[in-house]
Amino acid sequence: VRDPLNALQWEGDRLFILDQRKLPKSIVWIEARTAENVARAIETLAVRGAPAIGVAAAYGVALASLQQNATIPRIQKAIDRLRSTRPTAFNLFDALDKMEAVLELSHDDLSKRLIQAAIQYHQADREACMKMARAGLKLFGKDERILTYCHTGALATGGIGTALGVVKFAFAKSRVCEVYACETRPLGQGARLTVWECAQAGIPVTLICDNMIGALMSTRKIDRVLVGADRIARNGDTSNKIGTYTLAVLAARHKIPFHIVAPMTTIDYSLRSGKAIPIEERNADEITRITPGLREQKKIKIWNPAFDVTPAKLITSFVTETGIHTPPFAKLPVNPT
Numbered sequence: 001v002r003d004p005l006n007a008l009q010w011e012g013d014r015l016f017i018l019d020q021r022k023l024p025k026s027i028v029w030i031e032a033r034t035a036e037n038v039a040r041a042i043e044t045l046a047v048r049g050a051p052a053i054g055v056a057a058a059y060g061v062a063l064a065s066l067q068q069n070a071t072i073p074r075i076q077k078a079i080d081r082l083r084s085t086r087p088t089a090f091n092l093f094d095a096l097d098k099m100e101a102v103l104e105l106s107h108d109d110l111s112k113r114l115i116q117a118a119i120q121y122h123q124a125d126r127e128a129c130m131k132m133a134r135a136g137l138k139l140f141g142k143d144e145r146i147l148t149y150c151h152t153g154a155l156a157t158g159g160i161g162t163a164l165g166v167v168k169f170a171f172a173k174s175r176v177c178e179v180y181a182c183e184t185r186p187l188g189q190g191a192r193l194t195v196w197e198c199a200q201a202g203i204p205v206t207l208i209c210d211n212m213i214g215a216l217m218s219t220r221k222i223d224r225v226l227v228g229a230d231r232i233a234r235n236g237d238t239s240n241k242i243g244t245y246t247l248a249v250l251a252a253r254h255k256i257p258f259h260i261v262a263p264m265t266t267i268d269y270s271l272r273s274g275k276a277i278p279i280e281e282r283n284a285d286e287i288t289r290i291t292p293g294l295r296e297q298k299k300i301k302i303w304n305p306a307f308d309v310t311p312a313k314l315i316t317s318f319v320t321e322t323g324i325h326t327p328p329f330a331k332l333p334v335n336p337t
């Protein structure tokens with residue numbers, strides 16, 4: 001029996017991916033034997049969350065090298081295919097750059113080296129999660145009430161999670177007593193995954209619709225907001241799930257500290273500000289299918305950006321595996337790997 005909280009499992013020559021689309025209703029595993037299988041899983045959000053996408057892609061390259069007809073150009077083609085799956089999460093490109101570097105340096109035992117590199121990448125993410133959880137503990141007083149967005153737990157990473165990993169660790173040390181999770185429309189990562197993962201950890205969790213955040217902040221005590229990130233620019237501007245910016249504005253209005261928890265693999269040092277972060281736009285169907293009858297109304301235009309950018313000035317601090325960082329974010333330490 002596989003542990004669903006370990007959502008990416010490498011088994012020698014194949015990758016088992018927990019199908020996040022099926023949760024919380026059922027636990028279904030996808031058996032990926034090719035890079036294309038992994039690319040499809042990323043595109044269709046069977047695997048999602050920036051660090052998890054990176055880890056899955058690294059294994060995708062390893063799978064490409066295991067094919068009977070594997071050659072360096074074919075593996076390179078698989079890397080390009082994986083690169084084209086989703087544009088925003090920087091971890092995907094970080095992982096593929098690292099795998100490409102291994103490909104360029106290795107002459108013999110190519111598949112062995114690529115498998116080893118993917119396992120190492122996974123392990124590094126697992127360790128980064130644990131370090132973030134430890135570093136993040138310093139944020140909390142006692143029995144805090146936390147608001148979070150989207151899903152940033154174990155399923156979204158190679159380890160215990162980013163923002164939700166910090167929260168789970170802090171809960172175990174009695175520094176957090178309750179979590180409020182936003183539904184996160186249109187795809188409901190909060191409703192489907194955060195609530196499930198909190199319940200698994202025994203954390204009291206209250207689900208709200210995204211349009212209840214203002215009311216929640218003005219009528220109940222929220223001590224802190226913790227969210228993850230998909231890509232962080234050098235100046236600290238941060239892209240995360242659509243709606244995060246709205247949440248940050250409301251947190252500032254209510255003077256509630258707003259923290260980003262992300263590994264260094266999410267930081268894109270090539271970007272001076274968030275303006276240059278590529279924002280994925282997804283299919284209109286993800287919105288129209290929510291409301292019965294909407295699909296048939298042809299004259300309606302739909303805009304479905306998957307991410308927004310929160311300006312650095314709305315962010316109280318960043319938690320990474322190197323500790324807690326406060327502005328100016330231009331001084332964030334350079335990725336050690």
Ligand code: MRU
Nearest residue numbers: 048049050150152156228229241
């Ligand atoms: O479209 P998704 O579900 O992949 O978006 C995920 C997020 O926005 C998460 O907050 C982010 O990747 C951090 S996950 C640890």
